Amino acid sequence: MKRIVLALALTACAATPALAQRVSPLTAGKFVQICSRQAGAQICDAYISGIADAGALSKVSAKNEGDAGAIAGFCIPNATTGAEMRAKVVTWLRGHDSVLGAPVGEGVFAALHDAWPCGAAK
Numbered sequence: 001m002k003r004i005v006l007a008l009a010l011t012a013c014a015a016t017p018a019l020a021q022r023v024s025p026l027t028a029g030k031f032v033q034i035c036s037r038q039a040g041a042q043i044c045d046a047y048i049s050g051i052a053d054a055g056a057l058s059k060v061s062a063k064n065e066g067d068a069g070a071i072a073g074f075c076i077p078n079a080t081t082g083a084e085m086r087a088k089v090v091t092w093l094r095g096h097d098s099v100l101g102a103p104v105g106e107g108v109f110a111a112l113h114d115a116w117p118c119g120a121a122k
Helices: 002-015 028-035 038-064 082-094 104-115
Strands: none
Touching: 028 038, 028 082, 028 104, 038 082, 038 104, 082 104
């Protein structure tokens, strides 16, 4: 009986589709509006810093899991300020209308990637 229950449990786990990751419902366009107001600067900077941290830590995690060749999505110099990142992200988003309706994280990641590609001197 235990074997049958175990087999059913394993079958149920294998048949369960992977759950999608949570993505913020905030659009890149709305984010640009928030970041363009003085009152939204700190919130904007915090969000961008969170994406930057997540990108950096994702590489660290991949290396810790054995992927020695893990590549970072962007390489932002330590001395870069939140205001500098915000300016680059907002400018990039304004220049890429096609991402304004997409989730904010996609646009911010792409902007950071283009502004600070790894291995490039900028």
